[in-house]
Amino acid sequence: MTPPSPEPQPSRESAEADRRDDSRSTDAADEAVYGCPPPVWRALERHRPPGIGLLQRWRSPLRGPWLTSVFGSVLLVGLPVVILTGLLSYIAYGPQFDQAIPADVGWLKLPTFDWPSRPSWLYRLTQGLHVGLGLIIIPVVLAKLWSVIPRLFAWPPLRSIAQLVERLSLLMLVGGILFELATGVLNIQYDYIFGFSFYTAHYFGAWVLIAGFVIHVLIKLPKMITGLRSLSIRSVLRTSRAETRPEPPDVDGLVAADPAPPTVSRRGALALVGGGALFVAVLTAGQTLGGFTRRAALLLPRGRTRGDGPNDFEVNRTAAAAAITPAETGTKWRLIITQQGKSGRMLLDRAALEAMPQHTAELPIACVEGWSTTQTWSGVRLCDLAALAGMSTPARATVRSLERLGGFNHAVLQANQVGNPDALLALRVNGVDLSMDHGYPARVIVPALPGVHNTKWVRSIEFGQP
Numbered sequence: 001m002t003p004p005s006p007e008p009q010p011s012r013e014s015a016e017a018d019r020r021d022d023s024r025s026t027d028a029a030d031e032a033v034y035g036c037p038p039p040v041w042r043a044l045e046r047h048r049p050p051g052i053g054l055l056q057r058w059r060s061p062l063r064g065p066w067l068t069s070v071f072g073s074v075l076l077v078g079l080p081v082v083i084l085t086g087l088l089s090y091i092a093y094g095p096q097f098d099q100a101i102p103a104d105v106g107w108l109k110l111p112t113f114d115w116p117s118r119p120s121w122l123y124r125l126t127q128g129l130h131v132g133l134g135l136i137i138i139p140v141v142l143a144k145l146w147s148v149i150p151r152l153f154a155w156p157p158l159r160s161i162a163q164l165v166e167r168l169s170l171l172m173l174v175g176g177i178l179f180e181l182a183t184g185v186l187n188i189q190y191d192y193i194f195g196f197s198f199y200t201a202h203y204f205g206a207w208v209l210i211a212g213f214v215i216h217v218l219i220k221l222p223k224m225i226t227g228l229r230s231l232s233i234r235s236v237l238r239t240s241r242a243e244t245r246p247e248p249p250d251v252d253g254l255v256a257a258d259p260a261p262p263t264v265s266r267r268g269a270l271a272l273v274g275g276g277a278l279f280v281a282v283l284t285a286g287q288t289l290g291g292f293t294r295r296a297a298l299l300l301p302r303g304r305t306r307g308d309g310p311n312d313f314e315v316n317r318t319a320a321a322a323a324i325t326p327a328e329t330g331t332k333w334r335l336i337i338t339q340q341g342k343s344g345r346m347l348l349d350r351a352a353l354e355a356m357p358q359h360t361a362e363l364p365i366a367c368v369e370g371w372s373t374t375q376t377w378s379g380v381r382l383c384d385l386a387a388l389a390g391m392s393t394p395a396r397a398t399v400r401s402l403e404r405l406g407g408f409n410h411a412v413l414q415a416n417q418v419g420n421p422d423a424l425l426a427l428r429v430n431g432v433d434l435s436m437d438h439g440y441p442a443r444v445i446v447p448a449l450p451g452v453h454n455t456k457w458v459r460s461i462e463f464g465q466p
Helices: 012-033 038-046 065-092 122-136 138-147 161-188 198-229 233-238 266-289 291-296 350-355 382-388 415-419
Strands: 335-339 345-348 359-366 372-381 396-401 410-414 424-429 443-445 458-464
Touching (some): 065 138, 122 138, 122 161, 138 266, 161 198, 359 443, 372 382, 382 415, 382 424, 382 458
Parallel strands (some): 335 458
Antiparallel strands (some): 359 372, 396 410, 396 458, 424 443
């Protein structure tokens, strides 16, 4: 029997070729893991901060591309609505009259237009959506951050220049949305503990959020679509906790390497987040919708009514806070009406105003904090006062208050706002005289105008041209 011949030994040349091929494969693998420049990212990998391994031990079997994509898709719809309505609120304040805050925004200036005065509930809708939806998405934002938290502690934090851009967009997005939500909630509660102008910070913070959001969507949208397709929503809703399994490993490291047994199913997680959003909606919607829902606005300072009387509705700034005294609003009070560029002026007391044709309109007041209320107002049309001053079609009207301090002690009204037949110098509300807190002896009420520009305790009105 012939013994088997020994296997041929590779030549030195072939062995060297194999080593070169292995080296090239290793280099290619390195290039796949680390982008340019690889030495920088390898150095970061070798110098791991103490304790980073403990922070990376996220073991929930629910985390993965599908759940992250579901939360991301909700924010992809909700955040643009919150952003757009916030920018519309800035335009509604009239930046062309230098009365929006901040006034000087440099190259971040928005295109302006005359804010419509119809329908009368326009600002109530836009600002109610801005505040209400901004609060409702808070549980979704927190859930989205929970779903990607392993990536926040990945090491090295960067493996390529492309990842650097992604991380910067993530920093702008997460930092921007947390800042906007935190300052917005504090503004709703009238709790200005941050020590800077809410309006200025909220405006510029919004642009940081917008930039981060746009870049992040451009980078992550394809992965989100792929993640949504990885599982069927119908199968997820049919899967119990015992049947819940981790998703396949993903390149982003969202899926736990050593997942723990599930304590809740994916449908349970969706129900928890959705229930939290619904609970927030119930607690906040009443301040905008009014009616029987207002009683559910438990956590909002202007959410509920103050009583059952005709003047017992929400007050944003009281007469005491504005330093308005009874002596200023008593029998000596006179409304000063002037025409821009002319020296003469007209003085009208309450009796003279009450002797003019009276108009009644049911109109809402909507405030930047999201609350609104609809009442029945009676008084003199602003267009009638303009005609009395000798200007039948004024381009603008500047209304000034008896209040001497504060950023909103005057307002400039556009031509369409002055000319609206329901725009009033109101003397009465719900059939009785205005209370001091609601602007006695006279206040402005204009359809679709932000609440702070419905000037109370009116001292003078100047009608003019551009």
